[in-house]
Amino acid sequence: MSKALNILFVTSETEPFAKTGGLADVSGALPQIIRELGHEIRIMMPRYGTISERKFKLHDVIRLREIPIPVGNTEIIGHVNSSFISSLKAKVQVYFLANKGMYDRAGLYSDPHSKKDYADNDERFIFFCRGVLETLKKLGWQPDVIHCNDWQTGLIPAYLKTIYKDDPFFKDVKTIFTIHNLGYQGAFPDKSFDKTGLPGDTFTLDGVECYGKLNFMKAGLVYSDIITTVSEKYAKEITTAEYGAGLDGVLKKRKKNLLGLLNGIDYSVWNPETDSLIESRYDAKSLEAKEENKIALVKRFGLEYKENVPVIGLITRLVDQKGIDLIKEAADQIMKLDIQFIMIGAGEKHYHDFFEQLRKKYPKKAGIMFGMNEEIAHLIEAGSDMYLMPSRYEPCGLNQMYSLKYGTVPIVRATGGLDDTIQDVKGSNGTGFKFKNYASKDLLKAMQRAITAYGNKKTWQKIMRNGMAKDFSWESSAKKYINLYRSISK
Numbered sequence: 001m002s003k004a005l006n007i008l009f010v011t012s013e014t015e016p017f018a019k020t021g022g023l024a025d026v027s028g029a030l031p032q033i034i035r036e037l038g039h040e041i042r043i044m045m046p047r048y049g050t051i052s053e054r055k056f057k058l059h060d061v062i063r064l065r066e067i068p069i070p071v072g073n074t075e076i077i078g079h080v081n082s083s084f085i086s087s088l089k090a091k092v093q094v095y096f097l098a099n100k101g102m103y104d105r106a107g108l109y110s111d112p113h114s115k116k117d118y119a120d121n122d123e124r125f126i127f128f129c130r131g132v133l134e135t136l137k138k139l140g141w142q143p144d145v146i147h148c149n150d151w152q153t154g155l156i157p158a159y160l161k162t163i164y165k166d167d168p169f170f171k172d173v174k175t176i177f178t179i180h181n182l183g184y185q186g187a188f189p190d191k192s193f194d195k196t197g198l199p200g201d202t203f204t205l206d207g208v209e210c211y212g213k214l215n216f217m218k219a220g221l222v223y224s225d226i227i228t229t230v231s232e233k234y235a236k237e238i239t240t241a242e243y244g245a246g247l248d249g250v251l252k253k254r255k256k257n258l259l260g261l262l263n264g265i266d267y268s269v270w271n272p273e274t275d276s277l278i279e280s281r282y283d284a285k286s287l288e289a290k291e292e293n294k295i296a297l298v299k300r301f302g303l304e305y306k307e308n309v310p311v312i313g314l315i316t317r318l319v320d321q322k323g324i325d326l327i328k329e330a331a332d333q334i335m336k337l338d339i340q341f342i343m344i345g346a347g348e349k350h351y352h353d354f355f356e357q358l359r360k361k362y363p364k365k366a367g368i369m370f371g372m373n374e375e376i377a378h379l380i381e382a383g384s385d386m387y388l389m390p391s392r393y394e395p396c397g398l399n400q401m402y403s404l405k406y407g408t409v410p411i412v413r414a415t416g417g418l419d420d421t422i423q424d425v426k427g428s429n430g431t432g433f434k435f436k437n438y439a440s441k442d443l444l445k446a447m448q449r450a451i452t453a454y455g456n457k458k459t460w461q462k463i464m465r466n467g468m469a470k471d472f473s474w475e476s477s478a479k480k481y482i483n484l485y486r487s488i489s490k
Contacts, residue, residue: 005485007034007041008143010132012125012152013108014043014085014094017051020108021317022263022398023150023180026230028085029266033478035090039485042143044135046128047081047096049104056083058096067138069131071123072195076102078131087268097131115349122192125216129155130197137169144489147481148177151186154220155196158208161223162199174488176481177224179217181395182238182245183321186216210246221250225488227258228481230396231417235260243393261481262420263396264474270381270402277378282407284468287461290382290407297383300376301342301367310454311340312447313384313408315377315399318347318355323390323413323443328354330440335362337451342367342384344376381406386450390435390443394418404431404467409460411446413438421472425453428462431470 013019015028031041051058064080081096102124110117118124133156136143148156157175164170193203193214203209208219221227229235235258237243239251251258268274272290273283279296282289295305297313316322327334328351334341335358343355343366352370359368369376381387387403389412396417400410404421410432412418422432433453435446454460 002486005039005145005482005489006141006143007031007039007485008132008136008146009041009043009149010146010153010156011043011045011149012128014045016085017045017056017083017094017096018048018108022396025266025398026180026263027149029264029269029474030478030481031092032085032087032090033264033474034482035092036087037475037478037482039482042093042095042141043085044095044097044132046103046124047098048108049100049106050108051096053081058083061095061139064095064135064138067131067134069127069134070197071127071130072197076127078127078135080135095135097128097135099127102127121186122188122214123195125152125186126155126192126195126197129153130159132156133159133164133170137167142169143173145485146173146175147485148175148220148224150178150180151184151216151220153177154186154216154218155198155208156220157223157225158196158198158202158219162202163197172489174226175224176226176228176484176488177220179221179227179229179238179395181321182217182229182243182247183393185210185218185245185247187211187213188216189213218247218250221247221254225257226484227251227254228261228484229258230261230263231420232260232262233420234393234395234416237393237416259484261477261484262417262472263398264477265398265401265405265472267405267473270378270405272382272406275378275382277375278382279379282382284407284465287407287464293379293383294385295383297342297379298340298367300379301369303340303342303364303367306340309338309340310385310451311342311383312386312388312411313380314341314343314345314388315380316343316345316347318345318351321392321394323392323438324351324354326390326438326440326443327388330444331358333440333444334447335365337447339447339451340365340367342380344369344371344373344380346371381408384408385454386411386447388447389413389418391415391418392438397421400432401470401472404470404472407464407468409433409450409463409467411443411450413443421470423466425449425463428459429466430463431467432463
């Protein structure tokens with residue numbers, strides 16, 4: 001039998017402790033499955049002020065009470081709290097790197113009131129990346145692999161290949177860097193580079209410099225042993241100028257070490273048969289119970305229940321990436337369709353304003369809520385007939401996979417993970433409705449196709465059941481990651 005591996009999973013957010021998006025879902029689910037499969041995996045993340053000590057039973061790790069962490073010309077003291085996430089079969093230790101000045105704030109990366117990123121995010125995540133490595137040394141626990149996720153962890157591979165390259169403690173440690181969204185890169189002014197402590201010759205085109213700035217994402221891409229991203233299609237897309245966000249050249253150079261591994265979803269959380277947050281539980285054999293969720297959903301949003309009118313749901317960040325500009329462009333035509341539209345989301349002010357106006361203009365057809373609410377999100381998945389994801393790009397996407405499980409038929413743009421996970425409907429075969437060109441008229445056509453299919457109850461239920469039969473559980477992806485860890489740690 002192969003020996004068990006030691007893996008440190010480094011992330012800036014983990015469900016249930018702190019969440020702004022899909023990264024937290026992945027960080028909460030994937031390590032648990034890897035632990036269930038017999039490997040020692042631990043998570044490390046920042047200790048944000050939003051994480052309740054009492055709720056999550058955080059405790060100090062005695063030997064990690066004082067960790068000097070270099071940032072620029074000074075040392076800042078960090079300390080580590082610990083907790084666990086656990087499933088019925090596994091318990092995963094979570095370390096929280098704490099420093100009140102760095103993390104005790106109302107938001108994770110930005111001020112929730114001004115919506116502006118914290119001005120010292122460079123220092124906050126330099127402190128975190130360097131702190132992860134200093135914590136490991138003080139703890140005396142040597143991982144075979146450090147699995148880094150997104151720009152907030154991008155300096156870790158750079159440190160290991162430079163400052164720590166001759167440190168015997170890290171001699172055999174390998175790194176994997178996973179891109180969850182290439183659009184967010186952690187780019188900071190050139191003067192931020194001095195705070196990293198990295199050798200001067202790394203601030204070059206072949207190192208961490210990108211368009212004159214320090215780029216955390218690029219650091220991860222250049223210095224990690226393996227790069228992964230969250231769907232096969234996205235792995236191909238990001239080596240092109242259209243999707244590469246200025247880093248396509250770097251990714252082309254590293255093509256041999258770049259692969260796409262589709263995210264899974266956690267069916268212990270997202271499953272209409274067991275979901276405690278929805279009005280009525282159901283499965284593919286009891287679809288009539290789904291209707292009770294639809295009744296509860298429209299009521300919650302102040303709309304009238306109409307049995308034969310489809311509800312189209314949307315849970316989203318209100319940013320360009322998510323295709324909100326297409327919805328805005330086609331809004332009046334969409335609202336002329338025989339539908340009800342329900343959305344919960346948060347993001348850019350001009351999109352808040354747009355949806356506020358939409359609600360006022362179509363009070364009987366549009367239900368809008370701002371912010372994020374887990375209970376409402378579950379009810380939208382269970383109570384909607386269709387789920388809309390017209391993304392400009394989508395590395396993986398999780399909501400379309402949740403929707404399939406809930407018998408809520410996705411309408412998606414054929415990009416990234418959306419293209420990989422949804423089979424376009426032809427007749428009663430397929431699981432959702434896809435459109436290729438990023439254009440509002442193509443979005444409208446896909447919606448019209450879905451509404452036409454919805455009009456035939458027998459066809460629609462077959463499409464629903466096709467989706468509900470799909471298995472996107474984490475186990476398949478987790479096994480691929482374990483094989484990857486093993487291949488680089490030999």
